[in-house]
Amino acid sequence: MSALRTLIVVAFLPLINLTNAERILGAYIFQRHGDRTAKSWPPAKLTNLGYSQEYMTGTFFHDRYISSDSSYQIDGISTDIVNLAQVTASTPQDDVIENSGEGFLQGLYPPVGSLATETLRNGSTVQSPMNGYQLIPMSDVKSGSGSEDNLWLQGTSSCNNAKVSSNNYFSSNSFKSLLSSTNELYQSLEPLVNQTFSSAELNYKNGYTIWDLLHVALIHNSTTTFPSSSLLNDQLMQELFHLASEHEFNLAYNSSDQIRAVAGMTLAGEVLAALNETITSNGKSKLNIQFGAYATFLSYFGLAGLNTADENFTGIPDYASSMAWELVTNNTGTGMPSTSDINVRFMFHNGTSGEGSTNLKGYPLFGQSMLELPWTQFVDKSNKFAISSQQQWCQACGNTTGVCGSTSNDTGGDSSSSSPSSGSSSDTGMNSGVAGVIGAMVALGVLMGLLLLGMFVFGLRLIPKSALTSVRRGSHTSTSSAMKTIA
Structure with missing residues (x-):
């Protein structure tokens, strides 16, 4: 009898483990582009290495979120042929970033071979080109367009207040101090970069583009084409990287002037909207991927308090780095649980994710100690800085022209709070359309009376x-x- 009992327990162990397993309901990925040519020699181009980095990272996320063998598979997601209702991808108009997105998506949903064969009415069959290559469209996002051809972090931002805020860094004491103390270091680089930068340009103000040029050269230039110098060593590159990171982080975020982090504020609103859509659609929308540049990473790091938890979050993320927000639950049901049973987990990996790498690691957001935040708490914390609408963006940026021209006079309130002089309502709050109908009826009554x-x-x-x-x-x-x- 005891042997039978043991057999029954062993038989049900897989079911017990399954019911106790965590479920991932959906995810949002923000993905940096892959390796490219130097920003100081526009137009920047995605390299073969960069394309491979993105493909590898897309493959990693396929194995994590898509594959039926993964313990982190998104609940109910299509495993072979992409269901476009479940997956949404977006990118700014930028050649490097758009091409990176294509490489990533090829790895996320690879060709499906014979599964892509169609049988026509006349009985003939059609095989999809390139072994069943899968097409995933990418929509446009406004922030970050042309960013890889622009030398300045806020150069592609149309947010007026963000530009002013970033410019304020150049008049700060910390900037002036570093500009002075590092002058000798940057001048010493002239033999290495004199074909790109003049002596007057060799200073901390151009710290990012100088480091970027040398960084790209060390990856792609051979010793026969790149000037050899005892000056150029790992220690120097590390120092230049730290200076470039401090320069860019201070342009991307300031704790006393959050509008400087407009890229991260906009991303936070997009993440909230997408994850909320996953919940309210009962899981019809499952995975969102947005492609972008390092500036958005740095902005969000500051807004979410990640830089205070780990100083590495003030450094420029490497090519093909990834941020992911995962909706998770321990609810044992099969449908969408109550929001009280849903948590959000933030994940980050610096550099290309793939076989043999450390891959994603969880980090606590907003100065919390927990790796997973209840959904309602995540929403409350994010809404303290998230920009979730065009009107919010216009007000925060102080823009009144272009797309903001039609919203600059909008108070955002309901009709009952509108001024009577606006013409949209009377003192009693009567809608103008209703008032017009009543006026016509009165006029008709007068005519009938005269008749x-x-x-x-x-x-x-x-x-x-x-x-x-x-x-x-x-x-x-x-x-x-x-x-x-x-x-």
Whole structure:
């Protein structure tokens, strides 16, 4: 009997483990582009290495979120052929970033071979090109367009207040101090970069583009084409990287002036909207991927308090780095659980994710100690800085032209709070359309009253149309007689 009991317990162990397993309901990925040519030699181009980095990272996320063998598979997601209702991808208009997105998506949903064969009505079959290559469209996002051809972090931002805020860093004491103390270091680089930067440009203000040029050269240039120098070593590159990171982080975020982090504020609103759509659609929308540049990473790091938890979050993320927000639950059901049973987990990996790498690691957001935040708490914390609408963006940026021209005079309130002089409502809050209908009815009533008064004074009366017709056709009555009869 005990042997039978043991057999039953062993048989049900897989089911017990399954019911206790965590479920991932959906995810949002923000993905940096892959390796590219130097920003100081526009137009920047995605390299073969960069394309491979993105493909590898897309493959990693396929194995994590898509594959049926994964313990982190998103609940109910299509495993072979992409369901476009479940997956949404977006990118700014930028060649490097758009091409990176294509490489990532090829790895996320690879070709499906014979599964892509269609049988036509006449019985013939059609095989999809490139072994069943899967097409996943990418929509446009406004922030970050042309970012890889622009040397300045806020150069692609149309947010007026963000530009002013970033420019304020150049007049700060910390910037002036570093500009002075590092002058000798940057001047010493002239033999290495004199074909790109003049002596006057070799200073901390150009710290990012100088480091970027050397960084790209060390990856792609051979020793025969890249000037050899005992100066260029790992220690120097590390120092230049730290200076470039401090420069860019201070342009991307400031704790006393959050609008400087407009890229991260916009991303936070997009993440909230997408994850909320996953919940409210009962899981029809499952995975969102947005492609972008390092500036958005740095902005969000500051807004979410990640830089205070780990100083590495002030550094420029490497090519093909990933941020992910996962909706998770321990609810044992099969549908979408109550929001009280849903948590959010933030994940980050610096650099290309793939086989043999450390891959994603969880980090606590907003200065919390927990790796997973309850959904409602995540929403409350994010809404303290998230920009979730065009009107919010216009107000925060102080823009009043272009797309903001139609919203600059909008108070955002309901009709009852509108000024009477606006013309949209009366003092009683009456809608203008309703008021127009009532006015027309009043005018019609006045006309009817005048008609009845005329009939009473002149002895007029109404007769049916049929009676009028018979009068006109009568052989003993002339037209004048008929008119007299009506009168």
